[in-house]
Every structure is written in structure tokens, then in C-alpha cells.
Amino acid sequence: MNFRSLISLLALAAVLLMPGTLFSQDKKPKVKKVTVKTVEGLRFEPVRFSVKRGETLELKIENHDPNDQPHNFVLIKPGALAEIQAASMAVTPEAAANGFVPKSGSILVHTGLLNPEQKETITIQAPEEPGIYHYVCTFPGHAMVMYGALYVDTKYEKDVPFDPNVPEMVRALELDKLKALVEVERPTFTRAFMPEAGPAAIAVALPGDLNFCWDAGNCRLRYAWSGAYIDATKMWNSNGNALVNILGDEFWNSGGGERTHGIQIGDESARTVDFKGYAIIDGIPEFEYRIDDVLVREWISTGTDGELSWRFRLDAPGNDVRVFAPETKGTTISSKIGSRDGDYWVVPQKDAAEFTLHFSRK
């Protein structure tokens, strides 16, 4: 009888002798179920989790990587990360035949190689020794960045952004999330995929705490919010699919879905809108576009009253100018020049070379 068997026997004896165990109605041992996903950017999600020593663990490993990457899940002994990372680099016929699981005494358990959208469930006993056990993807080229930490009867010392047992890339990503909650240096602007806008949207952070989304596809102001700017970390830490998150409180939204223009010159008939770019004035973009042959410049800044100030400059408008400016969420929009007509603010042709609309929050 070897030492390990002896321990098992003693453990069994201990269980049998435990009061209540023999007569328990619940004969099924408790199973902890954990799903570990492999996700975009060569990451495990969760990047760490904890179990009790000896606990029965039903691990469901699911490959959700949208980038056509195969992955596996290899649980290894504490301190063996560097060894397994190095061993996984060997691309030999033997390694391939073994699903790229290196031959090593440090490996406790592993799945097969999972292709995108494949999953595998393995049931294991959590190790008896408390400690930090890494799980690694050993597909060649992945192990240096793709691992996680199984905490066995061990407390997390630090939050994920500062945990040395998770990959640096994941720490950076989590830290970015925190940083994103902190204000940016204002003013600034960011072209990104944004919610409730076309794909050619631009976010702008103004001095103070005002922010807005301007759509360069249909050349119009979409919505405005106060407080923190945007969280772009998901967009930046991925292939760019993610929308940015709006961090503050929306106080105005033009609505109007796919309407094709923000202002009309004269009648309501459809006009050609052509985005021309922007010049930076006091750090804030002044958007330029043509409506038919009329060049329009639109500069949205923080007014002296701390509210949004929406300035238009037009080269030779041949008619009255109608600005789509519905009053929503209790925010009013008006100007010294012109008058309101439903969702529009109308400026007579003679005054339309330059005018400013003022927002006023509830």
C-alpha cells in the first residue's frame, strides 16, 4: 500500500465515522458546478475561481472564441506554469496527436482540444493541498497569455486587476475598466460604434460634465448625457465589435431612428447630406457637412450657463433653416433667433448665416 492509498483509506474511515454521515438522507455528494468559457482575446472566463479542498467539481469547458481558435483546459500543479508554458511551445507530431497536452507530471487533469462552439464536461476532485493551481490552454502559442487561477482553499489577496496569478493582459483589461470610470481629460472626442446611432458615430466629452453623440452618417446630433464619458475598453480589448458604454445620465435624445438629416433648408423634401469632416476649435470638433450645395458647420460646446450650446454656421442658405430639435426628457431647446415649430426650431433665412440654440435641462 502506498502512502496515497493509506491517506485515502484514513479519509474514508474519517467520513464513515463522522456523525450523521451514515444516516444522511442525501446520499449524493455535493457537486460544485463551474462553467469556464474560452473567450475572445485568448482568455478564460472566469479568469479565476475558488473551490474547497477535495470538493467534487463538475467543470464545463466551453469554447466561445469567435476567432476560430481551438482551446483546451489543462489544470496543473502550483508553481508549474512556466514549465507548462514552455512545454506547450513544442509543435511536434506527438504533441499534436495528444491534443497539444504536453507530457508532464505537473498536469492534474485536462480536456481534449475544443473547436469553436464545442464543449466538454469533466468531473474532478479538487486538490487536497490548498494553493493556487493554474489552468492553461496548451494549444501552441496560447499558454503565455491564456491561463487562469483555481484557488483551492486560498483567499484572494487582491482584486483581479492586481492579481499576479492572472495574466497581465487580463489585469490590464480589468484595470482599464476601472480607469474608464474615471473622467477623461476634457474636451476629447472618440469615433466608435455607439448605442442608438449609426456606425459612423462620434462621442464628444465637453468641458464640465457634458457629453454628446453626433452621427457622421446622417450628420445630426443624436443624444447628450451628463457625468462620466464612455467606457471603450470592450471595444479596445476586442476585435472592435463591442459598442462603447455611455457612463453618465442621458438628458436629451433626439430619437428619430434612421432619419437622414438633422437640418432642413426650406421644404421638407429629401436632401443630399454629405459629411465633410471636422475642424478642432478649443479642442472640440466643429462638424462640417453639405446639404445639397449649402455648407453647414455645427459646433456644440458648453455654454457660459453650463448647458449645451449648439452653434450653426451656414454658407448662403437659400431658404429658412429648420433644425430637428425635439424637446425630450424635460430638456428645452431654444434660441433668441427664430421660433419653434413642433420638433423643429425654425430660423428665418435672413438670420441663418449664424445662430446658436441653447439647451436647458429640467
Added chain:
Amino acid sequence: MIRTLILTSLLATSAALANPAYEVEKIAFEKGIDSQVGGIAVLTDGRLAVCFHRGDVRIFDPKTQTWSLFAKGLHEPLGILAESASSFVIVQRPELTRVSDTDGDGKADRYETICDDYGMSGNYHEFAFGPLLDPKTGDWFVALNVASNGAPVREEVRGEFLELSATHEQILTEWGKVKGKVGRMYSVVPYRGWVLKVEKDTGKLIPWAYGFRSPNGLGFDADGELFVSDNQGDWLGTSKLHHVVKGRFHGHPASLPWTENYDGRPPLEIPVEELEKMRTPAAVWFPQGTMANSPTQPVLIPDGFGPFAGQMLIGEMNRARIIRLMLEKVNGVMQGACVPFIDEGQLPAGVNRLAFGPDQSLWTGHTHLSWAGSEGMTRIRYREGKTFQDVSRISITSDGFKVAFLQPLDELGDVKLSRYTFAYHSAYGSPEMEKADVAFEAKRLSDREFQFVLAEPLKRDFLYDFRFPKAENPMVCYTVREIPVP
């Protein structure tokens, strides 16, 4: 299937060493900067303008090793050209943009839209590549990636929405049901899967060539011929380099509906035989797994960068590799060979962009965007006087290949030659098909040149995979489209 492909391709991989004649130096970045490079422009004074994944443009001065922020807020810029030290033409997801400093404070204050007359569905895979300046006209070439069915489209899109395979509504609400019909990579807004020309003076978009999937690399050869790379996947058995001429179709059918007078068939319903007749096959195949998985930007090698001036280099994303191209025109058709140039060593993976400086050093920019790859930049310099052995030129003959080496060669060693081809089909990738070893007789032509006469007739649309044990980079793959007549 994917699993099998990956296994087979990796098995053939062999570790290679960095080329001793080239010094690779990593460029330092300040902490906190996301150094995934989308584009590099070299200024005449040797400084660089580099655009990055997070939308910023920074100027690097190699003399002082310092970076300064020039512009910001761009949406995934993937290419930059310098018009002067204060004006740059940049391609980003939504448009081709001129970014300039007009008041001389070293910071951009104008972002002028040169052209945004193409569609955006909001799908993440709709990258925009380029710009490549046409020196003859001053116009720019750009290339548009198709969408991936890794995701649907957005509720709001820019440009006309094509509903041949599924309606916009179906894509938004029943994506799981219709994604198969739409295709693995799809083009539902204008000119996705196209190479386009943008007119210098008007910003007008001129559709140029189509049939691309992920054309992340445009470049001219020494004769001004346009080459564009494309990435293995659906309809691409392996990655390719295309010789692009106006009006050509290069094989991925998603782009077809944006041709003039299109008949309206969903692209996936067009028989392969019909597509096969229309398409221009690639000039170069890069065998998946062994040569490259994602080739990037081709650049012309100038004088002063070692022995290969006049040939082209091309980057590779998945491994730490730059590849060299040896092209030739046979019966009027461009074709040729690829061979690793620099492998591993100090070079990181994800070689996305390459640019030669005025001192003939090669700058590389690296990225991954959550695929395989890396980040940062390197500067590669030729170590004057360092010699190495490699194949310097390979050209096809009526019955085999003529191969020239850089240095005199006493013995060829145990040269291996195999040939295989790749399928043209809607499925993802292709195994190496009809693979067989090829016997040959090697005849010496000079102290460094050999004629390989094959024991079987050369086959068109096959790749001939040489392994020269005496070369620094043993693997040389020649794609045969045309065979010269004796």
C-alpha cells in the same frame, strides 16, 4: 474539420532561426500606451507617423526615441500615408480622412473626410485597409473587408442595405436562423469585399476589383503592379496574394452583388463552376500553417537592405515572420514564390505593417485585435557585410524550376520537393490536396544556380513546395499558374 486542418498544418511547422544578417531592434513605448499598430508612414526626415488601434496618431523621432501625440479619436485606423510632416491621409473604419495640423502647433486641428461613400453595416469585421498612393495619378487605393457571421449587423447602417439572402429585419431578429444563408463572410452594404480607388481631387470612389475577403495589405511591385493579400477562410483554401487589375474578380463571391447590372442571385447560390470561370486565381498561395495564416502588407525592398532589392516582403500575423516574394510574369500572368525572410528571434508575431525609412531600415508595426499576433514596433537593419545562404531567385521553366542561391553552393544536400493544391469552395480553408512528392534531377548551371528538371510534367494551379536544407530559410513555395512553352 477545422480541427483536422489545424493539426495537419501545425505538424508541418518547423522552428526556424532569425536571419543573422538582419538586426531586429524593439522600439520602446511609454507605459499605458496600447501599441497595436494600424499603420506606419515614414517622413522624409526619418521620423515616423504611426496610427494605433485606439485611434491615436503619434509621431516617433528615432533620433531622440520620443513619441508625441499628433491626433486622436479615429475609429480603428489601419493605414496612414504622409503628404507632408503635418498632413496625413488615413483610412479608418468609416472613411478615408486627411488629418492635418494647419496652425503649426504639432497637433492635428483638421479631420477632413476625403471619402465616406461606402457602406457600413456596423459589423466588426468591416475593416478598411490602405491607403496606397498611386504615384501615377495621386489617387488612393483602399480595400474593404467583408462582414463576418461571427456577428450580425446593427439596427442602423450606412449605405444601401442588400437583402438578397436575408432581410435586415431577419438579420436583426432571427440571426441564428439566417446566418447560414447569409454566408460565413458576407457583404450587405456597398463595396464590401472590394478594392476601390479614391480620386485625389474629388474624393470620388471608383470600384476597382472585387472578390476579396480580408484584404489586409496593398502594395506595388517594382513595376508598379498592384498586389493585395487575402486571408484563408471561406472560399480561400489558403491565404493569397492577388495581382490586381481593374475589373478582375478574385474569388470570394460575397462582393459580387455590387458589380454593375448584377442579376440579383444570392451569392451562395451561384454554382462554383460559374465562379471558377469568372475568377482570377492568386499569384501566390501561402500554405496555411507552414508559411502563413494571415499575410498582411506587401512592400518593395529598396537598395541598401541586403541582397533582395526589387523583390517584395510581406508580413504575417500569426507567427513572428516576414516573408519574401519572388514574382515573375509567365505568359502574361503574374505568379511566383514565397519564402520566409525573418523568423522569430527578436521579431514579435503580428507583423501587420511594414515601411522602409530613408536610411533603408525596415519598420514593422504589430497588432492582434484579439486574434493571434502581438503589438509594438521594431526596426530592422541589414548588417552590412554579413552573408548568409538563401534562395535568391526561383523561376519556372517548361519542365521544372531554375533556382539561384545567394552564395556559391558545393552541395544542394537532400532537397525535398512536393506539390499540392487547394480547393476553391465555400467551406472554410482547404486541406493540401493531391499532395505528392516529386522526383527531380538537379543540374548545375553555375556555382550557385541549378536547374531542377521534374520527373513529372508541371501542373498548373499547383503549389511546388521545396525544402533546401542548405538555405537559411529552407521552405520555398512556388505557385504555378502558367507554364512557359519550351
